[in-house]
Amino acid sequence: MTTIRTTINKPLLTMPRKILLFKAFVHISALWIVIDLYYKAINDLLGSDPVKEVIHSTGIGGLNLLLITLAVSPLAKKFKLGWLMRSRRLLGLYAFFYACLHLTSYAAFELQWDLSLLGSEIIKRPYITVGMVVFSLLLMLAVTSPDYCKRKLGKRWQKLHNYNYLIILLVPTHFYWSVKSDVIEPMIYFLMAFVMLYFRRDKFKQIWRKPVDLKR
Amino acid sequence: MQINIAKKSQAKEQDVTDEGIYRERRSILKKMGFVGASALLAGPAQADLFDIFSNKEETKFKVEPLKFKADKQTGTIKLTPEEKATHHNNFYEFGTKKSDPAENAQNFKVNPWQLRVEGAVDKPLTLDYDDLLKSLPLEERITRLRCVEAWSMVIPWIGFPLAALLNKAGVGSKGKFVKFTTLKSPTQMPGQANRFKGGGIDYPYVEGLRIDEAMHPLTMLAVGMYGKTLPPQNGAPIRLVVPWKYGFKWIKSIVKIELTERQPINSWNQLLPNEYGFYANVNPEVDHPRWSQASERLITSGGLLSRNRIPTLPFNGYGEEVAGMYKGLDLRKNF
Numbered sequence A: 001m002t003t004i005r006t007t008i009n010k011p012l013l014t015m016p017r018k019i020l021l022f023k024a025f026v027h028i029s030a031l032w033i034v035i036d037l038y039y040k041a042i043n044d045l046l047g048s049d050p051v052k053e054v055i056h057s058t059g060i061g062g063l064n065l066l067l068i069t070l071a072v073s074p075l076a077k078k079f080k081l082g083w084l085m086r087s088r089r090l091l092g093l094y095a096f097f098y099a100c101l102h103l104t105s106y107a108a109f110e111l112q113w114d115l116s117l118l119g120s121e122i123i124k125r126p127y128i129t130v131g132m133v134v135f136s137l138l139l140m141l142a143v144t145s146p147d148y149c150k151r152k153l154g155k156r157w158q159k160l161h162n163y164n165y166l167i168i169l170l171v172p173t174h175f176y177w178s179v180k181s182d183v184i185e186p187m188i189y190f191l192m193a194f195v196m197l198y199f200r201r202d203k204f205k206q207i208w209r210k211p212v213d214l215k216r
Numbered sequence B: 001m002q003i004n005i006a007k008k009s010q011a012k013e014q015d016v017t018d019e020g021i022y023r024e025r026r027s028i029l030k031k032m033g034f035v036g037a038s039a040l041l042a043g044p045a046q047a048d049l050f051d052i053f054s055n056k057e058e059t060k061f062k063v064e065p066l067k068f069k070a071d072k073q074t075g076t077i078k079l080t081p082e083e084k085a086t087h088h089n090n091f092y093e094f095g096t097k098k099s100d101p102a103e104n105a106q107n108f109k110v111n112p113w114q115l116r117v118e119g120a121v122d123k124p125l126t127l128d129y130d131d132l133l134k135s136l137p138l139e140e141r142i143t144r145l146r147c148v149e150a151w152s153m154v155i156p157w158i159g160f161p162l163a164a165l166l167n168k169a170g171v172g173s174k175g176k177f178v179k180f181t182t183l184k185s186p187t188q189m190p191g192q193a194n195r196f197k198g199g200g201i202d203y204p205y206v207e208g209l210r211i212d213e214a215m216h217p218l219t220m221l222a223v224g225m226y227g228k229t230l231p232p233q234n235g236a237p238i239r240l241v242v243p244w245k246y247g248f249k250w251i252k253s254i255v256k257i258e259l260t261e262r263q264p265i266n267s268w269n270q271l272l273p274n275e276y277g278f279y280a281n282v283n284p285e286v287d288h289p290r291w292s293q294a295s296e297r298l299i300t301s302g303g304l305l306s307r308n309r310i311p312t313l314p315f316n317g318y319g320e321e322v323a324g325m326y327k328g329l330d331l332r333k334n335f
Helices: A015-042 A050-079 A088-110 A115-124 A126-143 A147-153 A155-161 A164-178 A184-198 A201-209 B019-045 B049-053 B100-104 B129-134 B162-169 B211-215 B267-271 B319-326
Strands: B114-119 B125-128 B139-146 B151-161 B177-182 B206-210 B220-225 B239-241 B254-260 B295-298 B309-311
Touching: A015 A050, A015 A088, A050 A088, A050 A164, A050 A184, A088 A126, A115 A126, A126 A155, A126 A164, A147 A155, A164 A184, A184 A201, B114 B162, B125 B129, B125 B162, B151 B162, B162 B211, B162 B220, B162 B254, B177 B211, B206 B211, B211 B319
Parallel strands: B114 B254, B151 B295
Antiparallel strands: B114 B125, B139 B151, B151 B220, B177 B206, B177 B254, B220 B239, B295 B309
C-alpha cells in the first residue's frame, strides 16, 4: 500500500484518492454548514427566531442527507462509481449527526431542558413520536455501521439496514405533521422519497415474493 | 490618444439596462453563490432556488411617524426589537414562511384605503386612509402578542379602542357579533393568487368577535407600532389587537367591519376546525392538538442561548379584566 509506483498510464485520480477527496468534501461541507448555522444562531444573526431556524435547518439538512445517501447506490450502479459507493456510510452517519443536532436543539433550545415536557410531548404529539421512532432507528443503524458489525451480522445486516426505506417515509411524515397548513415542502420530500424507493422496486419485489424467514 | 469624456446626456452603463433588472441581476448572482455553496445540505431554510425567478424589488415600504399618547410602561418593559417584530410574521397572504411577508409586502398599497363599518349599525361609515390615522385620538399600548404557535413578542401598538369606532357607527341591539375581513387583492398578495403559496386558506381572511369582546376597552384597532405607522407585513394600514386572544384573531389589513346576528366563521377555524376555534383565548390549560400551550418562547434580543421560555398566563395575563365575559362557558370545548 505504501509503495509508490510511477507508471505513466496511471490516472491521477486513483480510487483511494477519489474516495479521500469526496470524503473530505463531505466533511468540510457538512461541518461548515453546522458551524455557520450555530455561530449565526448564537450571535442572533439568524432572523427573528434563531431557535426555530436551527431546529428547522438541522431537520431539513438531515433529511437532505438521507435522500443523498439513498441516491448513492442507484447513481453508483448506473455510472459505475465505486468511490461514491464507498463513501455512502459517511453520508449516512452525517444524516444521523444532523438528526442528533435536531433532537438536541429541540430539547435544549425549544424546550430549554424541561425534560418532563419533553417526555409528555413525545407521548402526546404524534409527530414527535414519529420523530423519536426515526431517531431510534437511525441510532440503531449508526451503531451497526462499522465493518466489524457488518461482518458479525452477516446477512442480517442488510435486513437491518433496509429500515432506511421506512425511515425515508417517516421523516417527511414527521415534517408534514409539524407544519400548520403549508404542506408543499413536505409533499416535495414525499415525492423525492418515493423516487428513491422506485429505484429499488426490484428489491422490494424480491422481498415480497420470498416467504419471511423467521429463523434469521 | 483619445480621451473619452462622458457627456451628461450620454447613457451610463447602468442606464442602458432598466434599473430593476440591473439590481435584480446582482441579487441573482448573490443568490446563485449562496445556492451553489449550500443548497445540497442546508435545505430551503434561508434561500429558495426559486427566489431567483421571482421579481422582487428592493424598495422598502415607507412608514411615517405618528402622534399619540405614550404608554406609561414605556421604558420599564423590555420590548421585542422592531427588526424582529417586522421580520417574523404570519401573514399567509404574502407567503407561509415567517420571512415571506417582510420580503413580499414592500410594494403593498395602503393609500388610498377604504374601511367600511356596516351591517347592524345605526349609521354605516366609510373611513379612508387619513380617517384611520386622524379621526380618533391615538394611544400607545404595550402588549404581548401570543401566537398560537407558542411564541410571543412584546410590541408597542398605536391605535384606538374598537369600541370608539363602533360607537361612532352606533351599535344597535341586533348585532351580536362583529365580523372582520381582510383586503382581497391577489395581484398584491401572492398567497391569494396561488392556493399553495397561501397555505390553503379560503381568502379573504375573516375573523370574528362576540359583541361584548369587541366593545371591551382592551380591544383596539392598531394603525401603528414602535411610534410609526404599521409596515404592511404587520397589517398596514389597520389591524386588530385583542390582547387576551391568540395572534390569528388579530386580523390584518382590514377593509370591512360588519355587525352580524350570527357567529362568523373565522378562516383558521374553517380550515382546521379541530385545531383552531372561534374564541382562541390564550389558555395554558388547553393544548393545541399538536403542541403544548403551557409555556411560550418570548422573542426578544438574544440568540440561541437566551433562556426565553416563560409560562403562558390564562388570557395572556388579562384574566382579571376579561374572564368575567366567559362565565359558564366551557373553555375546553370553546377553545
